[in-house]
Amino acid sequence: MDIFTREQTKSTPWIHFDPQENHLQIKGESYPENSASFYAPMMEWLEEYLNAVSNSNIRVDVELVYFNSSSSKVFMNLFDRLEESARNGIHVEINWMYHEDNDTAFECGEEFQEDLENVVFNLLPIEE
Amino acid sequence: MQKEIQNFYHQLQEKGIIFSFSGPISQSLLEGIGQTLKQKMSLEETSTNVIHKVFSIFVELMQNIINYSAQRVTPEEAEQELSYGVLIVGKEEEHFYIISGNYIHEDQKGPLQEKLAKIKSMDKDELKQYYKQQRRLQADDASKGAGLGFIEMARKATHPIEYEIANMENGYNFFVVKAVI
Numbered sequence: 001m002d003i004f005t006r007e008q009t010k011s012t013p014w015i016h017f018d019p020q021e022n023h024l025q026i027k028g029e030s031y032p033e034n035s036a037s038f039y040a041p042m043m044e045w046l047e048e049y050l051n052a053v054s055n056s057n058i059r060v061d062v063e064l065v066y067f068n069s070s071s072s073k074v075f076m077n078l079f080d081r082l083e084e085s086a087r088n089g090i091h092v093e094i095n096w097m098y099h100e101d102n103d104t105a106f107e108c109g110e111e112f113q114e115d116l117e118n119v120v121f122n123l124l125p126i127e128e
Numbered sequence: 129m130q131k132e133i134q135n136f137y138h139q140l141q142e143k144g145i146i147f148s149f150s151g152p153i154s155q156s157l158l159e160g161i162g163q164t165l166k167q168k169m170s171l172e173e174t175s176t177n178v179i180h181k182v183f184s185i186f187v188e189l190m191q192n193i194i195n196y197s198a199q200r201v202t203p204e205e206a207e208q209e210l211s212y213g214v215l216i217v218g219k220e221e222e223h224f225y226i227i228s229g230n231y232i233h234e235d236q237k238g239p240l241q242e243k244l245a246k247i248k249s250m251d252k253d254e255l256k257q258y259y260k261q262q263r264r265l266q267a268d269d270a271s272k273g274a275g276l277g278f279i280e281m282a283r284k285a286t287h288p289i290e291y292e293i294a295n296m297e298n299g300y301n302f303f304v305v306k307a308v309i
Contacts (some may be wrong), residue, residue, distance in 0.1 A: 070275035
């Protein structure tokens with residue numbers, strides 16, 4: 001399987017999903033006009049990757065300064081899909097990184113954390 | 129002409145209006161204005177949290193116009209679609225506010241009114257639960273957004289959101305919504 005990657009734009013984050021390293025990274029801001037269609041290829045890649053992966057530890061690093069409400073729905077879908085794999089015995093660790101003075105980013109991370117049970121979901125402050 | 133424009137400009141400033149736009153709105157316009165708005169607020173040493181809240185409501189309202197305005201131009205080629213509306217960002221007694229307005233179709237009115245009335249009746253905890261519940265629902269196919277925009281707005285605003293929908297003679301309705309941060 002190939003690496004899935006997208007360059008950062010003003011309204012979409014840098015995405016780098018590496019199947020060999022089992023390391024998925026998202027960094028930037030997310031407020032595209034149509035989040036569902038923008039992230040559709042990423043979600044398709046993820047589906048294929050998770051169907052093939054076995055006996056691995058998956059690490060997910062997410063650092064989002066800001067995302068709009070329709071992106072929030074996509075990220076919930078993303079985490080729910082990882083949650084499903086975690087329920088089936090794959091170890092998934094999600095690191096939600098936020099800047100210390102960004103309360104919104106912290107609260108958003110906390111709300112995802114509250115809705116997930118089987119993945120390890122860490123809230124990690126980035127010191128200024 | 130000079131006098132007229134100068135008066136218009138001063139009137140906007142007297143009302144504390146930082147930014148106003150009326151006309152065709154697109155994602156690229158949103159991105160440009162959004163950056164300038166953030167820059168302006170940070171130059172004035174607005175707290176990071178307030179900047180995030182204002183920017184967030186700005187994006188939701190601009191995208192609401194882009195996705196739901198009844199007045200739009202759809203190009204034949206795969207170019208960007210343009211939606212018409214009005215958006216105002218201002219500051220009133222230390223509070224930022226954002227107002228948006230656009231035409232909607234008659235069949236959009238009922239569901240919109242119902243949704244906004246529901247949101248208005250909720251406290252912050254109820255809004256949080258409603259947001260989470262809606263976020264996990266499957267998107268309905270007709271909607272480009274996630275149906276979360278107004279809930280997000282109400283959660284970020286410091287006062288309950290205000291809205292009005294007025295019947296127009298042309299069979300459309302004009303929808304106005306205001307959030308104070």
